[in-house]
Amino acid sequence: MDENIVQGNPTKTFFIEMITRDISIKDAILDLLDNSIDGASRINPDDYSGLFIKITVNKDMFSVEDNCGGFSLETAKKYAFRFGRPDDALVIKNSVGRFGIGMKRALFKMGKEFEVESRTDADHFEIKVNVAEWRNKKRIVKQQDDTQVEIEDWDFRYENVDANNSNLDENGTFIKVSNLYDEVSGLFGTPTFISGLRSDIEKLLNFSLEKKIRITLNGESLAAKNIQIFNESSKPYYYEGLKDGVTIRVVAGLGEVGDPAKSGWYIYCNDRLVVEADRTELTGWGTLTVPRWHVNHVMFRGIVFMNSDETIKLPLTTTKKGIDDTSEVYKSALSIMREAVLTINTFLKKVAELGNGANDYRKLLDEQEEKITVVQMKSKVIAEVTPRIFTAPQIDPNLLAEKKDTVRIAYNVSKQSANVARDHSDSKNFKELGEYTFNYYLKMEELEDE
Amino acid sequence: MNSPKSLNYETRPLKFTERKMLLGTLLRLCHKYQGAYQYIGFGGLTFTDFKLFHKELHINEMYDIEGGLPLKKVTFNSPYSFIKIIPEMSTSALTKLDLSKKTLVWLDYDGSLDNYMFEDLSILMSKMPAGSIYIFTCNRELKDDETRDIYTVENFREKFGQLAAFDLSPTDLSGSKDYLTIKKMLTNVISKMIGDRNDNGENLEFLQLYNILYQENRGAKMFTYGGVITEKAETVQHLNLDGFDFIRTDDNYYKIDIPNLTLKEIDLINGHMSDASDIAKLKAMEIVTESEVNKYKANYKYLPAFFDVRL
Numbered sequence: 206m207d208e209n210i211v212q213g214n215p216t217k218t219f220f221i222e223m224i225t226r227d228i229s230i231k232d233a234i235l236d237l238l239d240n241s242i243d244g245a246s247r248i249n250p251d252d253y254s255g256l257f258i259k260i261t262v263n264k265d266m267f268s269v270e271d272n273c274g275g276f277s278l279e280t281a282k283k284y285a286f287r288f289g290r291p292d293d294a295l296v297i298k299n300s301v302g303r304f305g306i307g308m309k310r311a312l313f314k315m316g317k318e319f320e321v322e323s324r325t326d327a328d329h330f331e332i333k334v335n336v337a338e339w340r341n342k343k344r345i346v347k348q349q350d351d352t353q354v355e356i357e358d359w360d361f362r363y364e365n366v367d368a369n370n371s372n373l374d375e376n377g378t379f380i381k382v383s384n385l386y387d388e389v390s391g392l393f394g395t396p397t398f399i400s401g402l403r404s405d406i407e408k409l410l411n412f413s414l415e416k417k418i419r420i421t422l423n424g425e426s427l428a429a430k431n432i433q434i435f436n437e438s439s440k441p442y443y444y445e446g447l448k449d450g451v452t453i454r455v456v457a458g459l460g461e462v463g464d465p466a467k468s469g470w471y472i473y474c475n476d477r478l479v480v481e482a483d484r485t486e487l488t489g490w491g492t493l494t495v496p497r498w499h500v501n502h503v504m505f506r507g508i509v510f511m512n513s514d515e516t517i518k519l520p521l522t523t524t525k526k527g528i529d530d531t532s533e534v535y536k537s538a539l540s541i542m543r544e545a546v547l548t549i550n551t552f553l554k555k556v557a558e559l560g561n562g563a564n565d566y567r568k569l570l571d572e573q574e575e576k577i578t579v580v581q582m583k584s585k586v587i588a589e590v591t592p593r594i595f596t597a598p599q600i601d602p603n604l605l606a607e608k609k610d611t612v613r614i615a616y617n618v619s620k621q622s623a624n625v626a627r628d629h630s631d632s633k634n635f636k637e638l639g640e641y642t643f644n645y646y647l648k649m650e651e652l653e654d655e
Numbered sequence: 656m657n658s659p660k661s662l663n664y665e666t667r668p669l670k671f672t673e674r675k676m677l678l679g680t681l682l683r684l685c686h687k688y689q690g691a692y693q694y695i696g697f698g699g700l701t702f703t704d705f706k707l708f709h710k711e712l713h714i715n716e717m718y719d720i721e722g723g724l725p726l727k728k729v730t731f732n733s734p735y736s737f738i739k740i741i742p743e744m745s746t747s748a749l750t751k752l753d754l755s756k757k758t759l760v761w762l763d764y765d766g767s768l769d770n771y772m773f774e775d776l777s778i779l780m781s782k783m784p785a786g787s788i789y790i791f792t793c794n795r796e797l798k799d800d801e802t803r804d805i806y807t808v809e810n811f812r813e814k815f816g817q818l819a820a821f822d823l824s825p826t827d828l829s830g831s832k833d834y835l836t837i838k839k840m841l842t843n844v845i846s847k848m849i850g851d852r853n854d855n856g857e858n859l860e861f862l863q864l865y866n867i868l869y870q871e872n873r874g875a876k877m878f879t880y881g882g883v884i885t886e887k888a889e890t891v892q893h894l895n896l897d898g899f900d901f902i903r904t905d906d907n908y909y910k911i912d913i914p915n916l917t918l919k920e921i922d923l924i925n926g927h928m929s930d931a932s933d934i935a936k937l938k939a940m941e942i943v944t945e946s947e948v949n950k951y952k953a954n955y956k957y958l959p960a961f962f963d964v965r966l
Contacts, residue, residue, distance in 0.1 A: 493847055497816065544777070547750070551774075552747070
């Protein structure tokens with residue numbers, strides 16, 4: 206045996222520490238969910254009806270179960286449980302999660318025991334890991350000179366599963382982590398962590414929720430935002446362009462008025478909802494010629510879809526949770542977003558001129574108009590529309606007529622002289638006196654025809 | 656837009672002079688950038704610029720934006736049936752036009768500066784192709800609609816938000832600098848919009864040509880700014896516009912100031928324009944002043960001549 210060898214292999218302990226160090230628990234969970242969504246997308250990229258993801262998080266365990274198709278034994282062998290990612294790995298288009306480091310990292314991050322079960326048409330298998338045992342596992346290999354040497358064993362063992370001991374009724378994936386690390390267990394037992402996780406998932410998997418996947422967290426259903434734009438007598442503004450490898454699609458128009466907090470811009474990066482109902486300078490409000498958001502803009506809805514095969518090109522902050530507004534890609538989108546707001550704002554201003562009738566009109570439109578969902582907006586064939594044009598609904602000119610041409614004049618005078626003038630002019634009240642004196646002025650100054 | 660009712664634009668001599676000046680340069684630009692233009696403007700009731708640009712520039716596609724006057728009255732007064740009247744306010748009307756066509760647009764606002772003017776500008780600048788010409792006119796006095804006084808810096812900022820320069824001072828809002836403040840706001844929007852387009856793969860520049868001040872006799876103080884969208888690195892020389900004295904590519908203004916001269920005096924000056932000694936002779940006659948001569952010389956090519964005739 207060659208005594209002079211220096212082991213070049215990283216130890217498993219070191220490896221686990223490295224891959225789990227820079228990820229938050231929340232992100233680790235979201236990585237796992239991304240794998241489920243990738244599965245759903247392989248089944249039907251446009252509609253996830255009938256598919257589900259059930260997440261259970263408590264101080265004792267974490268589990269996620271889906272019926273999103275599962276992954277094959279081959280995928281498990283080649284990608285999912287292999288360390289590092291082979292160069293010939295499949296590039297999953299537009300995918301945020303990948304069976305790369307993500308899944309293992311998430312599992313190692315949370316607990317000391319985990320199991321992963323996958324069922325497809327072809328395979329049904331399970332991998333159970335006790336991290337402590339795996340960490341210490343060694344194996345003996347024979348060297349060229351027939352001497353034997355003990356090295357770290359990085360392999361995982363799988364077992365085939367039959368229907369009796371299965372966690373899955375359909376093709377899908379079941380993942381469970383137990384014997385949680387103390388700090389993870391503490392976190393999972395905290396109500397604020399669970400509610401934070403809920404809103405994170407609702408945002409990050411919003412597009413999948415809009416495609417009707419059912420996601421539950423500890424039995425509670427997560428909600429889609431149901432972002433919709435009127436699409437009948439009013440036609441949305443569409444734009445599509447390419448900047449530095451990122452496809453930018455901007456769709457903007459009118460939406461319902463029920464909840465003012467829904468108004469504003471929504472930004473998706475590879476289908477993750479990164480910005481929601483934004484009404485700040487980030488999305489151009491109050492910058493350059495765009496007005497600050499005002500309640501008159503309540504019907505405004507704008508959606509930006511930025512997609513790239515390479516996630517790194519998207520204008521995301523390093524945490525992937527926000528927009529990097531210094532990126533050239535985002536600046537490019539922003540110039541279009543500004544144009545969209547200006548284009549639609551001319552109509553919104555007219556609605557505001559309806560004064561007291563404005564809200565009734567907004568509600569009426571809501572009742573009359575067909576709507577288009579974000580999923581439809583994203584899949585809309587751009588060649589079918591005139592780009593960068595917003596078609597406003599007609600406003601009945603009779604509704605508009607009254608308000609516009611009058612102003613109100615108000616001033617204070619002494620009570621005594623007002624009484625004298627009122628009686629002298631035979632006015633019934635001060636309002637009439639005001640009108641009388643104004644008309645008197647116009648007449649005396651010969652201004653009536655101006 | 657009520658000013659057409661109170662005054663016939665065609666008899667306002669400075670306005671007339673300005674229009675003729677613009678026409679001179681527009682002829683050259685339309686020649687350079689061949690192909691059909693569309694014209695967008697505010698025709699009022701007289702449609703003076705529509706008539707002029709149709710006949711002189713041969714523009715046949717014309718859009719009249721008219722958000723104030725009754726449509727029937729405007730339609731009746733429209734000189735040509737091909738003029739399309741859009742009975743809406745400018746911002747709304749502009750979003751409905753195909754601005755990807757080569758465009759000559761003169762937004763001759765009769766009011767004082769307002770936010771919608773910048774909205775109009777950014778809608779235009781986000782789409783108009785190279786060769787398109789933008790001309791802006793407004794009352795240059797920066798007065799608050801409510802108080803009728805010159806804006807305070809705070810009120811101006813409140814009204815115009817980010818469009819207002821961060822280092823704005825009260826002098827910038829006064830009569831000596833108001834046009835510069837407006838110009839700066841316009842050019843900021845233009846360069847931002849053009850910059851955005853260049854970031855998105857175009858290669859454009861806005862070349863300023865007009866920076867004109869004038870005041871009709873006891874009338875409003877007006878400011879005209881404008882220029883042409885070009886492919887990068889175009890010059891006034893190359894556009895064959897350097898022969899026009901009133902072209903301005905920087906902050907210096909050209910002021911239209913026309914002298915009050917009789918026809919006989921005009922004839923006299925016309926006969927003494929060849930050189931300095933000629934002018935010295937003219938001065939010696941003590942009929943017209945040097946300042947009148949200079950004003951005349953700067954503008955005579957564009958001056959109107961009004962006659963009272965019986966129709």
